[in-house]
Amino acid sequence: MSPLDDNQAAARTASGNGIRHDLKLVAEMVEPGSRVLDVGCGDGALLAYLSRRKGVDGRGIELSMDGVHQCVAQGLSVIQGDAEADLKDYPAGAFDYVILSQTLQAMREPRTVLETMTRIGRRAIVSVPNFGYWRIRLQLLLSGRMPVTETLGYQWWETPNIHFCTIKDFVVLTEDMGIRIERCMIVDRKGRVTGHAHSGLANLLGEQGVFLLRRD
């Protein structure tokens, strides 16, 4: 299994009953009955949740074979593929939401992926880990080594996360691309939603951000 498969598998394993907390936040942003594409859908936890709870017409793309098998075997419409190669085929506005959870930083060209997502989806929902989180800053400052945290548990030489950004970086990129942040949730370590995307405090206290995006 490649590190990326590992990353996604770990990221998508449902915790306890129901789905992972950050996926719930993502799900909150989705209107019932909409058409959804989940990019990097893992074992299909979010798609299954969305189709059960919100009656969405859901599709998925997943890189790992195991993930795809699990998804299709439970009746979800999922293709085995690579987001960067396979997203571009979809027509503009094919979906109401295109979701990318905890994976943007592992893309070769995150900007292109964001561009494609906001083209093929009327809206995009992106969650990103915040490299400006205070614990990460502190680790780098004090140890002088690349941070390894609970949620980002890789050594620098094995990490699939090749394009880290801070929440501030992400906001700047969206502005640069003419993408509007319609809604955002900055989540701290205990899953509490804090701050506002543009505040310095959010960039310090938030462990990750969930953004609802729309091309102007």
Place this chain on the structure above:
Amino acid sequence: MSAPNPAAAVPAEPATLPGLRVTLGVDRPMRLDSGAELGPFEVAYQTYGTLNADRSNAILICHALTGDHYVLDPHPVTGKPGWWEMLVGPGKPVDTDRYFVICSNVIGGCMGSTGPKETDPATGKPYGLGFPVITIGDMVRAQKLLVEHLGIDQLFCVIGGSMGGMQVLQWAVAYPESVFAAVPIATAARHSAQNIAFHEVGRQAIMADPDWAGGNYLLEGTRPHRGLAVARMAAHITYLSEPALHRKFGRNLQNRQSVTYGFDADFQVESYLRHQGITFVERFDANSYLYITRAMDYFDLAADYGGGTLSNAFRKDGKGTPVRFCLASFSSDWLFPTSESRAIVHALNAVAANVSFVEIRTDKGHDSFLLDEPEFHQVIRGFLEGCAEHRGLTRAPTP
């Protein structure tokens, strides 16, 4: 059929083949892609399970090049078990307790449907090369008539591997309103140059056999067994994979301690291939082999329906196909490699179709779709269950 020459080892085919049979194209003949007309013609088929009250639980299975409609029955000539017993049957992924399963022998075939070995009513003699060249589209046209004959407006699912997968794609493109779900397995939207090349080798082997007699072997009382066996041997290699062949045979010798410095079957793999060739000729007609391989060669959905662009074939009246797709490929299949399935997936994505796609990891090559591949079977089961839910099919079959 003319009186066979006793010297030629003519297979002992049962006088009447088991299964169902219907005469179609009676009122008006079926127009073929070539422009020729066929009719009336016979279609031999089998059904399993029960059609529900609203006729919504029918699954059509499309067989591969040398397959037939004996999905679950022992083969009438070889006595071997049905060719898709792994996947189809009570409680199996294609559950005959739940679905009404139909499979017909393709036209041009040799197991009861009208093909080159059947008698041409116009001449009273076997068609031979007088049989019109048929296409995958023609095969499916005949299946559509059969399905209509059975009173079914919309098939719940059309499923098949290899050439069967081509028919599935053809169904979805030609009759999207008549197909709820489509499962094309280990197939392609067009036959590749390499695959046409392999087919040509097979056809040349048949036609180079003097016993082929210009296609008139039935009248001459001969059978081009040597040519057909060679065609099968060459083709059979393409159904396997290098690792599977190596695992099975390696360089092992056949019942001997050392090589014989001759041209006997020294190696087990040679002996195996010869066996494949010899047993094949017992059950298959050489002219059918020519016709059906030709049909596959001609298959090109993008050219026929999309003006050269495959995604256009899946578009109708500006809208993407309503058919739900599940594609499966096998990692070691080099005859219909994953890239072929992926090209179809990309075309379906381009019209935002509902599609699932899985590549199954296996070293068993193209034939994997016929073998015990639990992951593959799970995927088919899950996909069908998901579709049944969307289609509103209840679990218990309606009596």
